[in-house]
Amino acid sequence: MTATVKYDEVEIGHAIPAAEYAVHRVNLVMYAGASGDFNPIHWNERFAKAVGLPDVIAHGMFTMAEAGRFVTDWAGDPGAVLDFGVRFSSMVVVPDNEDGAVITVSGVVEEKLDDNRVIVALTARSGDSRVLSKARATVRLA
Amino acid sequence: MALNRDFVGRTYPSSTSYEVARVKIREFAAAIGDHNPIYRDPEAAKAAGHPDVVAPPTFPIVFSLSGAGEALADPELGLDFAMVVHGEQRFEYERPIYAGDELLCTSTITEIRSVGRNELLTVTSEVTTLQGEPVCKTYNTIIERGGAA
Numbered sequence: 400m401t402a403t404v405k406y407d408e409v410e411i412g413h414a415i416p417a418a419e420y421a422v423h424r425v426n427l428v429m430y431a432g433a434s435g436d437f438n439p440i441h442w443n444e445r446f447a448k449a450v451g452l453p454d455v456i457a458h459g460m461f462t463m464a465e466a467g468r469f470v471t472d473w474a475g476d477p478g479a480v481l482d483f484g485v486r487f488s489s490m491v492v493v494p495d496n497e498d499g500a501v502i503t504v505s506g507v508v509e510e511k512l513d514d515n516r517v518i519v520a521l522t523a524r525s526g527d528s529r530v531l532s533k534a535r536a537t538v539r540l541a
Numbered sequence: 542m543a544l545n546r547d548f549v550g551r552t553y554p555s556s557t558s559y560e561v562a563r564v565k566i567r568e569f570a571a572a573i574g575d576h577n578p579i580y581r582d583p584e585a586a587k588a589a590g591h592p593d594v595v596a597p598p599t600f601p602i603v604f605s606l607s608g609a610g611e612a613l614a615d616p617e618l619g620l621d622f623a624m625v626v627h628g629e630q631r632f633e634y635e636r637p638i639y640a641g642d643e644l645l646c647t648s649t650i651t652e653i654r655s656v657g658r659n660e661l662l663t664v665t666s667e668v669t670t671l672q673g674e675p676v677c678k679t680y681n682t683i684i685e686r687g688g689a690a
Contacts, residue, residue: 401589401590420574426572426574429571429572430572430573432568432572433565433568433569433571433572433573433603434569434572434602434603435603436602438622438625440626446623450623450624451686456626458627459626459627459630460599460602460627460630461573463599463630464573464575464597464599465573465574467573467597467598467599468573468574468575468597470598471575471577471597471598472577476579476589476590477577477579477580477595477596477597477598477637478579478589478590478591478595478636478637480598480634481633481634482631482632482633482634483598483599483631483632484629484630484631484632484680485629485630485631486628486629487626487627487628487629487630490626533629536598
């Protein structure tokens with residue numbers, strides 16, 4: 400298992416270009432099925448509104464998975480992710496229309512550790528909201 | 542309603558092992574829209590130096606709460622699921638998870654606290670092979686909105 404990004408070629412402050420991930424209701428239905436999280440706030444608008452939410456919201460884990468995809472696409476190997484943690488700071492509201500929602504993820508190499516490891520600080524936004532905070536991945540580079 | 546603090550420190554081993562299947566990894570990767578062949582094609586995974594297809598980093602969410610699920614649903618805990626949102630999540634890996642792994646998961650309710658009007662509960666899970674080899678550790682914090690009000 401080897402990342403394709405080389406440790407020696409990455410400096411602190413290295414910015415990983417942002418990527419956009421579209422979210423439609425069908426993605427949440429698929430994620431519910433794959434993850435086993437059938438909480439109706441993620442697929443039932445009537446229920447979501449009844450419990451005080453603006454609309455159906457994405458699973459936090461869906462957003463985290465997109466941030467993870469951003470990291471593994473950059474590193475070149477899913478096995479290179481050693482530690483991955485986030486705080487869910489705001490909801491990704493997914494309206495029932497053709498636009499759905501968009502999650503925009505970007506990252507910066509925040510720290511270089513021993514053993515070819517780096518810490519990537521991630522930013523994830525949807526609309527005007529920062530949907531993840533304290534999002535960090537430790538990745539072993541080549 | 543405030544959550545019952547007596548649950549802090551309680552540990553829940555999984556009753557059965559979780560067998561990581563190639564088709565489940567493929568399904569999970571499809572659900573997150575990730576088309577990386579390392580999640581789908583054993584030959585691509587082997588070419589990248591893995592023994593079999595690899596699970597995406599957030600995959601343990603599929604099974605890591607199963608042991609504690611019964612505890613979270615216990616009326617004695619007082620958790621109103623309709624008001625639950627996810628607060629924080631972390632995965633610490635010893636090694637990647639591969640198709641073919643047979644995993645055990647032991648979950649512990651490590652913390653319950655109030656933040657403003659909300660109740661926060663953290664479940665920490667140790668994932669190992671049947672032989673006891675550590676694979677990963679997961680930390681899951683859920684928020685019960687208005688639970689402390």
